[in-house]
Amino acid sequence: MAQPIISFKDYGFQYRAQASPTLHHINLDIYPGEKVLIAGASGSGKSTIGSCINGLIPYAYPGENTGQLLVGGKDPKKESIFTLSQIVGTVLQDTDGQFIGLTVGEDIAFALENDCVPQDEMKLTVEETAKLVDIDHHLEYAPHELSGGQKQRVSLAGVMVENVKVLLFDEPLANLDPAAGRTTIELIDEVQERTGAAVIIIEHRLEDVLWRKVDRIVLMDEGRIVADMPTKAFLTDTMLLEHGIREPLYLTALRYAGVPIREELEPQHVESLRLSGEHKEQVRAWYRDNEGRGGADAQRRDILSVENVSFGYTPEVQNLKNVSFSIKEGEMVSIVGKNGAGKSTLAKLVCGFEKPTSGRICLAGRDLSDDTIKERASQIGYVMQNPNQMISKPLIWDEVEMALLAGNMSVEERKERVEETLKICGLYPFRKWPVSALSYGQKKRVTIAGILVQQPRIIILDEPTAGQDYHHYTEIMEFLKGLNEQGFTIIMITHDMHLMLEYTPRAIVFSEGELLADTTAAHVLNDPALVQRANLKETSLYTLSMSCGIENPQEFTKRFIAYEEAHRKGQEG
Amino acid sequence: MARIAILNYIRRPSPVHELTGTAKLIFFIAWSVAAMVTFDTRVLVCMLLIGAVIFRISQIRIRDISVVLGLAAVFLLLNNLFIYLFTPEYGVEVYASRDVLFPIVGRYTVTAQQLFYHLNITLKVVCVVPIALLFIACTDPSEFASSLARIGVSYRAGYAVSLALRYIPDVQREYRNISQAQQARGIDLSGKDKLFTRLKNSVAILLPLIMSSINRIEVVSNAMELRGFGKEKKRTWYMQRKLQRNDWLAIGFAIAVLAVGLAVTFSNGSRYYNPFV
Numbered sequence: 131m132a133q134p135i136i137s138f139k140d141y142g143f144q145y146r147a148q149a150s151p152t153l154h155h156i157n158l159d160i161y162p163g164e165k166v167l168i169a170g171a172s173g174s175g176k177s178t179i180g181s182c183i184n185g186l187i188p189y190a191y192p193g194e195n196t197g198q199l200l201v202g203g204k205d206p207k208k209e210s211i212f213t214l215s216q217i218v219g220t221v222l223q224d225t226d227g228q229f230i231g232l233t234v235g236e237d238i239a240f241a242l243e244n245d246c247v248p249q250d251e252m253k254l255t256v257e258e259t260a261k262l263v264d265i266d267h268h269l270e271y272a273p274h275e276l277s278g279g280q281k282q283r284v285s286l287a288g289v290m291v292e293n294v295k296v297l298l299f300d301e302p303l304a305n306l307d308p309a310a311g312r313t314t315i316e317l318i319d320e321v322q323e324r325t326g327a328a329v330i331i332i333e334h335r336l337e338d339v340l341w342r343k344v345d346r347i348v349l350m351d352e353g354r355i356v357a358d359m360p361t362k363a364f365l366t367d368t369m370l371l372e373h374g375i376r377e378p379l380y381l382t383a384l385r386y387a388g389v390p391i392r393e394e395l396e397p398q399h400v401e402s403l404r405l406s407g408e409h410k411e412q413v414r415a416w417y418r419d420n421e422g423r424g425g426a427d428a429q430r431r432d433i434l435s436v437e438n439v440s441f442g443y444t445p446e447v448q449n450l451k452n453v454s455f456s457i458k459e460g461e462m463v464s465i466v467g468k469n470g471a472g473k474s475t476l477a478k479l480v481c482g483f484e485k486p487t488s489g490r491i492c493l494a495g496r497d498l499s500d501d502t503i504k505e506r507a508s509q510i511g512y513v514m515q516n517p518n519q520m521i522s523k524p525l526i527w528d529e530v531e532m533a534l535l536a537g538n539m540s541v542e543e544r545k546e547r548v549e550e551t552l553k554i555c556g557l558y559p560f561r562k563w564p565v566s567a568l569s570y571g572q573k574k575r576v577t578i579a580g581i582l583v584q585q586p587r588i589i590i591l592d593e594p595t596a597g598q599d600y601h602h603y604t605e606i607m608e609f610l611k612g613l614n615e616q617g618f619t620i621i622m623i624t625h626d627m628h629l630m631l632e633y634t635p636r637a638i639v640f641s642e643g644e645l646l647a648d649t650t651a652a653h654v655l656n657d658p659a660l661v662q663r664a665n666l667k668e669t670s671l672y673t674l675s676m677s678c679g680i681e682n683p684q685e686f687t688k689r690f691i692a693y694e695e696a697h698r699k700g701q702e703g
Numbered sequence: 704m705a706r707i708a709i710l711n712y713i714r715r716p717s718p719v720h721e722l723t724g725t726a727k728l729i730f731f732i733a734w735s736v737a738a739m740v741t742f743d744t745r746v747l748v749c750m751l752l753i754g755a756v757i758f759r760i761s762q763i764r765i766r767d768i769s770v771v772l773g774l775a776a777v778f779l780l781l782n783n784l785f786i787y788l789f790t791p792e793y794g795v796e797v798y799a800s801r802d803v804l805f806p807i808v809g810r811y812t813v814t815a816q817q818l819f820y821h822l823n824i825t826l827k828v829v830c831v832v833p834i835a836l837l838f839i840a841c842t843d844p845s846e847f848a849s850s851l852a853r854i855g856v857s858y859r860a861g862y863a864v865s866l867a868l869r870y871i872p873d874v875q876r877e878y879r880n881i882s883q884a885q886q887a888r889g890i891d892l893s894g895k896d897k898l899f900t901r902l903k904n905s906v907a908i909l910l911p912l913i914m915s916s917i918n919r920i921e922v923v924s925n926a927m928e929l930r931g932f933g934k935e936k937k938r939t940w941y942m943q944r945k946l947q948r949n950d951w952l953a954i955g956f957a958i959a960v961l962a963v964g965l966a967v968t969f970s971n972g973s974r975y976y977n978p979f980v
Contacts, residue, residue: 186925190924212928212931212934215928215930215931216931222929224922227922228926229869230866230923230926232844232865236941240927242941243941244938245935246939247939252941253941274873292931478883483886503886506887512884514881518911519880519911520884520885522885522906522908532890532907537889
C-alpha cells in the first residue's frame with residue numbers, strides 16, 4: 131500500500147490554555163485519494179484534529195503534543211504553516227470569514243498573490259479553477275452578492291489553486307440550506323474525482339455527507355477515536371447515538387422495524403439500499419402496528435396575523451411580496467426556505483425592527499403598526515441565532531433581568547419574575563454563575579430566558595439549532611417543546627428539515643420573498659415541485675417508505691416521529 | 704440591508720476612473736502637498752479651477768458626496784472660527800500691514816489682512832477636500848492595497864486597508880442586528896433617556912459586537928495564514944494594472960502642478976502672496 135499522506139502515531143495534544151489534553155492516543159492514517167469523514171459531537175476533539183492537520187496547531191494555537199504526526203511526510207512542528215498550506219487546503223466553516231478578497235477573483239487569487247505568481251499566469255489559473263467549481267461567471271462579485279453555497283465554491287477554489295494534496299473541510303454544511311448542502315457534497319465529490327486529492331470532511335451531519343460515497347468514517351468522542359471503519363461496516367454498528375451523533379433516519383426506521391442492518395444491505399445510502407421482500411414487509415408491518423400514533427390538533431384562535439405585507443430595504447428590491455398568513459395561539463410553526471428568501475426579514479417586520487411598505491401585522495386582532503419595538507417586545511420575543519450576539523452581561527441573573535430594568539417594576543417584583551423564568555428554563559441552580567461558564571446550549575437557554583422574562587405571547591427563534599450536534603439539538607428542542615406545552619406560541623426559522631417534521635406540525639415556506647406554501651410540515655416535503663422551488667430536501671424516510679411500497683410517506687414519517695419520541699421517553703423513564 | 708454608505712466607490716464611466724490606483728494615489732499626494740505648502744492665493748485659485756474641471760470629468764455629482772462635503776464644511780467653519788478666536792491679528796503679522804475695517808470688541812477687530820488670511824486657509828481646504836473625495840469615490844477598493852504597495856508601503860500595512868474595506872460592511876450589518884435585538888429587550892438608544900443611561904445601554908450593544916469582532920479577527924487571520932499570507936517579502940496583485948499613457952500624463956501633470964505651485968509660491972521669498980504692499 132502507498133505511503134499515507136497524513137499519519138498520526140499515538141498522538142496526543144494539549145492546548146496551552148487548557149488544564150487537560152484535548153486529544154489522546156490518536157492513531158490515524160489517511161492515504162492519497164481517500165475520502166474520510168471525521169464525525170463526533172461538539173467538544174469531541176474533531177476540530178482539533180483538523181487544526182493539527184492544517185498546521186494551525188501549533189502555529190496559531192500553541193500547546194504540547196506527544197507521539198508523532200506527519201503531514202505529507204513532514205513534521206508540522208518543524209515546518210512553517212506555509213509549507214503545510216501547500217499540502218493541505220482548508221475550507222473553514224465560516225465561509226464569510228474565509229472570504230478575504232473584495233471580489234471573487236481576488237479571493238481565489240489570494241494564495242497565488244502570496245506566492246508571487248506573475249499576474250498573467252495568475253489570471254489564467256484563477257479562470258481555470260473558477261470553471262472547475264462553476265463560479266467563473268461571478269468573478270467580479272462582492273461577497274455580499276453571493277449565496278452561502280456560492281461563497282463555499284469560492285473558498286474551495288481559493289484552496290484548489292495551490293494544487294494541494296489534501297482538502298480539509300471543517301463543518302461544510304453548517305450554514306447552508308438543505309439543497310445547497312447537497313450540492314456542496316456533490317461538488318466535493320466532483321473536485322476529488324478531478325484532482326485526486328485526499329478529502330477529509332469534519333461534520334456531525336452524517337446522513338447529509340453520505341449523499342455521496344465516503345470511504346471511511348472516523349468517530350471521535352472525548353478526544354479519542356472510538357471507531358475507524360469503512361462506511362458500510364460502520365453503519366451496521368449502533369454506536370452512533372451513544373456518541374451524540376444522529377444516525378441516518380432510514381437506518382433508525384429499519385431498526386425500529388426489526389430489520390437487521392448488515393453490510394449486504396448497502397446501508398450507506400437510502401437509494402442504494404437492497405431490501406429484500408421480507409425486509410419491506412417488516413417495514414410495512416411496523417407501519418401498520420403503529421397506527422394511531424401522532425394525534426390531531428385542536429382548534430385554536432388566531433394570535434398573529436400578517437396581512438398583505440410587502441417590504442424592501444431599498445425601493446428597487448422587494449424582499450417580501452404581498453405576504454399573508456396567520457398563526458394560532460399555542461402553535462409551534464417552522465418558517466423554511468433558502469438563504470435570502472425573506473425569512474429573517476419577516477421576523478424583523480413582526481418585531482417592528484423594520485416597517486412594512488404596505489400591509490399590516492396584527493396581534494390578537496389589534497394592529498401593531500403604531501407600536502414601538504419596546505411595546506411589541508412585551509408581546510413578541512426575538513432570539514438571535516448565535517447566543518453570543520445577545521449576551522451582554524457577565525452574570526446569568528443580570529442577563530435575564532436586563533429587559534425588566536427599563537420598566538418601572540419594584541425590586542421584589544423583578545426578583546420574583548427572574549426566579550420564575552430561571553426555573554422554567556432550568557437555570558435556577560446556575561443563577562449566580564457567570565455566563566462564560568456555560569455550554570453553548572445553556573447559553574442559548576440564557577438568551578431565551580432573557581426574552582421569556584418579558585412574558586411574551588410569541589417567541590421567534592432564528593435557527594435555534596444551527597451547528598449543534600444531536601445531543602444539544604435534542605436538548606434545545608425538547609426545552610422549546612416544553613415551553614410550547616406551557617402555552618407559548620413558538621415560531622422557528624430553520625434549515626433543518628427533520629426538525630421541522632419532528633417538532634412543528636405546520637410549516638410556512640418562502641422563496642424569493644413570496645409565501646409559497648402554508649401547510650403541514652409533512653406535506654411540504656411531499657411536494658417535489660415545492661421542495662425544488664424552496665431549495666429544500668426530502669428526508670430519507672420518504673424514499674424509504676416509497677421503496678417499501680408505503681403510499682403515504684407523510685403518515686410514515688408521523689408514526690416514525692411518534693415512535694421515536696415514545697422510545698426516548700421510555701429510555702428516560 | 705439598508706444602505707448606510709456615506710462615502711464609497713462609485714462606479715461610473717470616466718477617464719478619472721480609468722486611471723490606475725497608483726496614478727491617482729500619486730496625483731492625490733502631490734496635489735495635497737502643493738495645497739498644504741502654499742499660501743499663495745494665485746496658485747490656490749488656479750488649483751481650485753483645475754480641481755473643478757477634474758471633478759466635472761469624473762462624472763461624480765455633488766449629491767453623491769453631499770454628506771461628507773457637509774461635514775467638511777462644518778469643520779472648515781469651526782477651523783476658521785477658532786483661528787480667529789485665538790489669533791485675531793495673525794493676518795496683520797503675516798502681511799505686515801493693518802487696515803481696520805471695523806472693530807468688534809476688545810482685542811477683536813476685523814482687518815482686511817485677517818480676512819485675506821482666512822480666505823487663503825479656506826481655499827487650501829477647498830482645493831484638497833474634493834480631490835481627496837474623488838480619490839476615494841473613483842478608485843476601485845481592490846486597487847487600494849496594490850497602489851500603496853507600489854509606492855513603497857509594506858504590503859502588510861496596505862492589506863490592512865483592504866481588509867477594513869472588506870469587513871466594515873459586515874460589522875455594520877452585525878451592529879444593526881445586535882442593536883435591534885437589544886432594543887427589543889428594553890435597551891433604548893433613541894435619546895429619551897439620560898446621557899448616562901444611554902452610555903450604559905450602548906455597552907449592551909458594543910460588548911456582543913466586540914466579542915463577535917474578536918472572533919471574526921481570529922477566523923480571518925487563520926484563513927489568511929492558511930493561504931500563505933506573509934510567506935514572502937513581496938507579493939503580486941491580481942487587480943494591479945500596468946501604468947498606461949494616461950497614468951503617466953496624470954502623474955506628470957500632478958508633479959508639474961506641484962513644481963509650478965512651489966516655484967510661484969517661493970518666487971517672492973515667502974509662502975505668502977502679499978497684495979498689501
